[in-house]
Amino acid sequence: MRTRRTRKRRKKNGKRAAILAAIALSLGALTVWATQRQPQADTASLSTETINSFAYRTACGLLRSRGENLIYSPVSFYHALSLTASGASGQTAGELDAYLGVQDGEKPSEQAASLYRTLHSEGEHSRLTICTSLWHDQSVRLKRGFKKEATKQYGASVYSADFGSDAAADKMNEWVQQQTGGTIRPEIRVQEDDLLRILNTLYFRDEWRDRLYLSETPEPFYLTGGETADALFLNKTYGSWGFYKGAGFTRASLVLKERGQMYFVLPDEGVPVDSFFESAERLQEVMEGGTSMSGEVVFKIPQFTLSSSLDLKESMVNDGITDPFVQGDFSNMTKDGEVRISAITQDSYISVNRDGVEASSFTDLTLESAAAIEEKADRADMILNRPFLFGIKNRGVWLLIGVCDHPAA
Incomplete structure (x- = not known):
């Protein structure tokens, strides 16, 4: 470790x-x-x-x-x-x-x-x-x-x-x-x-409540500067799962066994992750806001330390x-x-x-x-193969907030 x-x-x-x-x-x-x-x-x-x-x-x-x-x-x-x-x-x-x-x-x-x-x-x-x-x-x-x-x-x-x-x-x-x-x-x-x-x-x-599957071969993670880094990805697909769509982002979470969740916020294509930190209000918006939706959600998360x-x-x-x-x-x-x-x-x-x-x-x-209105959507692809924001929440409190710019750094 x-x-x-x-x-x-x-x-x-x-x-x-x-x-x-x-x-x-x-x-x-x-x-x-x-x-x-x-x-x-x-x-x-x-x-x-x-x-x-x-x-x-x-x-x-x-x-x-x-x-x-x-x-x-x-x-x-x-x-x-x-x-x-x-x-x-x-x-x-x-x-x-x-x-x-x-x-x-x-x-x-x-x-x-x-x-x-x-x-x-x-x-x-x-x-x-x-x-x-x-x-x-x-x-x-x-x-x-x-x-x-x-x-x-x-x-x-x-x-x-x-x-x-x-x-x-x-x-x-x-x-x-x-x-x-x-x-x-x-x-x-x-x-x-x-x-x-x-x-x-x-x-x-x-521990995850539901089992995730680790890819057998490395796949590219796209860095901010245009370069790539190899990473193994954790995979999970839900046929019906809740997620949120907002201005420039999609947010979804995976459930842990003991009342906690890990949230992942994926910037839209062309939206830099740094735009989420322009103000405390903007950060709160991407971590808590957006329109509540449901549908098929595909998770692809780099394994990282x-x-x-x-x-x-x-x-x-x-x-x-x-x-x-x-x-x-x-x-x-x-x-x-x-x-x-x-x-x-x-x-x-x-x-x-x-x-x-x-x-x-x-x-x-x-x-x-010295509270948002729930809508129906066909799909959300949480393909976290570029810099993303994450957070761990337990009993409604943010324990950790972070950014993964490079999963193998």
């Missing part, structure tokens, strides 16, 4: 071995304050509209500025940023709450807990887990209320570690690797000025968020003076084959000191 290493942002080299058991057993360099557990139920509920609106707003700029291929998890980003916002105050809290789409009178932590309860599941054929950990240098004094909220509302494990020791980064790397089923193997490096690290992972695995890395801090700055990165007010989080967000990155992975889908995402946030 191919994996993607986290983009190196640090100058330190080398990889040191550690086993995950050391996280729980070490009583010297590392102290475990709380273990991962399901967040406590509360009366607040996160509407699918709120998280999906956040998904469209944030995904649009990321998709426009991508290189080749992109996978993005709005759920993982939302969860990590929400925990950070819970420790903010003043203007910093205002900017983060607005970016998250938190309404007056709501708390980010209540919405995140609701999101967890909505999505978290483990079944016979599937698994969907969201895990959070908060790591802080042993010199940092977390406020009791923030620590309680992290464990109670986010189900977070809280670790105190010596950030001057290589062992801290080793344990973070092992934690991420375990939570993502080995699909992401990061190379986290802890810098001298780092005070806290908020890590969030999303792991998803499910993709991974990507994103700089989410840059995306936030481009959207006008500045205070948390300059002179942030995180006085509800720690007693140790001025703290600011220094980096937010996300690595993601997806594998689509004849058995089903496996996908994961890892968000790393570092803080340092």
Whole structure:
């Protein structure tokens, strides 16, 4: 299984071995304050509209500025940023709450807990887990209320570690690797000025409800530049199946065994996939809109395994968020003076084959000191032999949104 290493942002080299058991057993360099557990139920509920609106707003700029291929998890980003916002105050809290789409009178932590309860599941054929950990240098004094909220509302494990020791980064790397089923193997490096690290992972695995058939010989996938790449295709034809037609696109989905679906959006001939990302409204239109139709649907989907890395801090700055990165007010989080967000990155992975889908995402946030009318149609050909948009939705929430520009890249 191919994996993607986290983009190196640090100058330190080398990889040191550690086993995950050391996280729980070490009583010297590392102290475990709380273990991962399901967040406590509360009366607040996160509407699918709120998280999906956040998904469209944030995904649009990321998709426009991508290189080749992109996978993005709005759920993982939302969860990590929400925990950070819970420790903010003043203007910093205002900017983060607005970016998250938190309404007056709501708390980010209540919405995140609701999101967890909505999505978290483990079944016979599937698994969907969201895990959070908060790591802080042993010199940092977390406020009791923030620590309680992290464990109670986010189900977070809280670790105190010596950030001057290589062992801290080793344990973070092992934690991420375990939570993502080995699909992401990061190379986290802890810098001298780092005070806290908020890590969030999303792991998803499910099987197709109906069997897909893999072609025996490679066929061409047409790249944006006019070249071709060979790919093996997954094939399925339904005599009567629902799909959507809209301005410049056709959208259809395949059903997974445990209440999830994978959506595929095929641009019309001559329509570039990048035209879908002109605005959040346009992205929402191609992912949710169009005219509902039914008829014969022919699926031809390249078998692919993709991974990507994103700089989410840059995306936030481009959207006008500045205070948390300059002179942030995180006085509800720690007693140790001025703290600011220094980096937010996300690595993601997806594998689509004849058995089903496996996908994961890892968000790393570092803080340092300073209804449509149904019509009948004869046929829809979802021949995905050119760049296309895809997304995985579970219980109405977009877990992942991405673009396949090159299935063999």
